[in-house]
Amino acid sequence: MKDLAHALTAANAAVFSSLGLDAKHAEVRRSDRPDLGEFQCNGALAAAKSAGKKPPEIAQSVAGAWNATELASTPTIAGPGFLNFKVTPQALANRAQVIADDARAGASVVEHPRRVVVDYGGPNVAKGMHVGHLRASIIGESVRRIYRFRGDQVWGDAHFGDWGFQMGLVITALEDELGGFDDRAKLDARLQSLTLEQLEAIYPAYAAKVKGGDIETRDRARKATAALQGGSALHREIWKAMRDVSMAAQKRDFASLGVDFDLWLGESDADPLIPDMVKDLDAKGLLEEDQGARIVRVAGPGETKKKKLEDGTVVEVESPDPLLVVSSEGSAMYGTTDLATIVQRVRDQKPDLILYVVDQRQADHFEQVYRAAAKAGYIAREQLEHVGFGTMNGSDGKPFKTRAGGVLKLNDLIGQAEEKARERLKENEIDADFSKEEFEDVAHKVAIAAIKFADLSNFRGTSYIFDLDRFMSFEGKTGPYLLYQAVRIKSILRKAEEQGVAPGPITVEHEAERALTLALDAFDGALTAAYDKKAPHFLAEHAHTLAQAFSGFFANCPILPSEGAVRASRLALAGAALKQLTLTLDLLGIDVPERM
Numbered sequence: 001m002k003d004l005a006h007a008l009t010a011a012n013a014a015v016f017s018s019l020g021l022d023a024k025h026a027e028v029r030r031s032d033r034p035d036l037g038e039f040q041c042n043g044a045l046a047a048a049k050s051a052g053k054k055p056p057e058i059a060q061s062v063a064g065a066w067n068a069t070e071l072a073s074t075p076t077i078a079g080p081g082f083l084n085f086k087v088t089p090q091a092l093a094n095r096a097q098v099i100a101d102d103a104r105a106g107a108s109v110v111e112h113p114r115r116v117v118v119d120y121g122g123p124n125v126a127k128g129m130h131v132g133h134l135r136a137s138i139i140g141e142s143v144r145r146i147y148r149f150r151g152d153q154v155w156g157d158a159h160f161g162d163w164g165f166q167m168g169l170v171i172t173a174l175e176d177e178l179g180g181f182d183d184r185a186k187l188d189a190r191l192q193s194l195t196l197e198q199l200e201a202i203y204p205a206y207a208a209k210v211k212g213g214d215i216e217t218r219d220r221a222r223k224a225t226a227a228l229q230g231g232s233a234l235h236r237e238i239w240k241a242m243r244d245v246s247m248a249a250q251k252r253d254f255a256s257l258g259v260d261f262d263l264w265l266g267e268s269d270a271d272p273l274i275p276d277m278v279k280d281l282d283a284k285g286l287l288e289e290d291q292g293a294r295i296v297r298v299a300g301p302g303e304t305k306k307k308k309l310e311d312g313t314v315v316e317v318e319s320p321d322p323l324l325v326v327s328s329e330g331s332a333m334y335g336t337t338d339l340a341t342i343v344q345r346v347r348d349q350k351p352d353l354i355l356y357v358v359d360q361r362q363a364d365h366f367e368q369v370y371r372a373a374a375k376a377g378y379i380a381r382e383q384l385e386h387v388g389f390g391t392m393n394g395s396d397g398k399p400f401k402t403r404a405g406g407v408l409k410l411n412d413l414i415g416q417a418e419e420k421a422r423e424r425l426k427e428n429e430i431d432a433d434f435s436k437e438e439f440e441d442v443a444h445k446v447a448i449a450a451i452k453f454a455d456l457s458n459f460r461g462t463s464y465i466f467d468l469d470r471f472m473s474f475e476g477k478t479g480p481y482l483l484y485q486a487v488r489i490k491s492i493l494r495k496a497e498e499q500g501v502a503p504g505p506i507t508v509e510h511e512a513e514r515a516l517t518l519a520l521d522a523f524d525g526a527l528t529a530a531y532d533k534k535a536p537h538f539l540a541e542h543a544h545t546l547a548q549a550f551s552g553f554f555a556n557c558p559i560l561p562s563e564g565a566v567r568a569s570r571l572a573l574a575g576a577a578l579k580q581l582t583l584t585l586d587l588l589g590i591d592v593p594e595r596m
């Protein structure tokens, strides 16, 4: 389904061709100066260059050859040769009607659907889920929905951090607590009573110990890690108990956030593939010994960076760093499991593309993994993409911490947001005739909308400051404002139904109807940009523009108080706006309540 910009481009291309100008210069786009014209073509400048003529001359001949059509009036010329187009009311009405009648609200699908794995969330077992995983979950979920909606076959994978040193560390802590694992009954009872809260306390305590220089604990944890990876049944059993406890809690947190996965796999699931992969890397001559460890070099010739040594001297070293595949203790590392996970995905999902929605600070890690995978011939470099994002910061501009200086748990964050949502709903007297259940449901939806929209309305690469008060405002560019607009349309449609008023053919007369239709028409462009750039903020921006256009329409074009064909048309426009707004919010992972 083509939007107005595409239709105008096609018509304009025909005019360009008829004048012997290259049609590639005929592209018509939304104007960033709507006061001058709604759509604009600046190709006369480039066309003039290739024809060796002056831009105004070319613009004039294009305008002269453009017979006003059903689509648009003859373009006007501005500045050095910009062509400004104004769409006819009839063309707008047709477009609005198509959107109103379309279940996809005017959104197109990709021409060639691909198989896409989206790796997001990435919570760690035993570490609990904290706000650092919030952005990965929110952005990843949205990217998954956008890709699926555009027609790709998509698998979202949680890729749990459930392998490696952190697991050995917690096993060691448990060993200390129990005074060894010899007493089987004692161990069983302990594993049965294990909670996530306990794991979340144990892990940081022991991580701090090791960081503080406790070499004995570090070495024992390394041994425990190696034992786990080496297949020790006891270690595996303890590991599984910890993993189950963490997973159950994380599934609950994800559900509460409205985040879901198609594959609930973890780093551990790739572990069985590691021995063969290491053999294969070795057979291909890619493994090198390096101080007892085994590495794959990924830097190309001449790719170096300056590195400062401990004694202050600066040396030139290869860049990116080599990928560490087997540590000197014989353990698999973070990069090893990522590489093996690529082998696993290629085998199981046969993806055309794997997207990694992970903190921008891991960019170097992914560059190493991707290059190693390409070098080994597992997949092409272009099929792997790191969709990085900035941090959520506190008011001090540093990554967000609780007042006590710790990382805020996801569950607590949602709880805080719900509390604020309850307050705001009460302030706005949106609780009058609600049952307790409905009130709680609405508060939860408002809380999630506030958190998600605040995150997704920034380009993902940008860091932003966490400010619950601002996110929760019912005015401005916020999630609650958008929910409020959507719910308002729902209530109008309900009233219309009660009064037996039905929607009818759309006409576009009033300026505000025109603006609303133009907003509706912009959906496909926003969706395509979000898809191409893996950047949901294009859709967040669209949701806001659309809600504002509806607001202007509603203020200027009474719906139910009007009559006959006008009323039926306006009702149809309102219905189209609601459908598209709901769909856009859904692509952002935001649910709209029935009323509020």
Ligand code: ARG
Binding pocket: 119, 121, 122, 123, 124, 159, 160, 161, 338, 356, 358
């Ligand atoms: N568990 C990792 C972390 O907390 C994120 C995992 C990201 N995905 C991946 N394939 N490495 O930092």
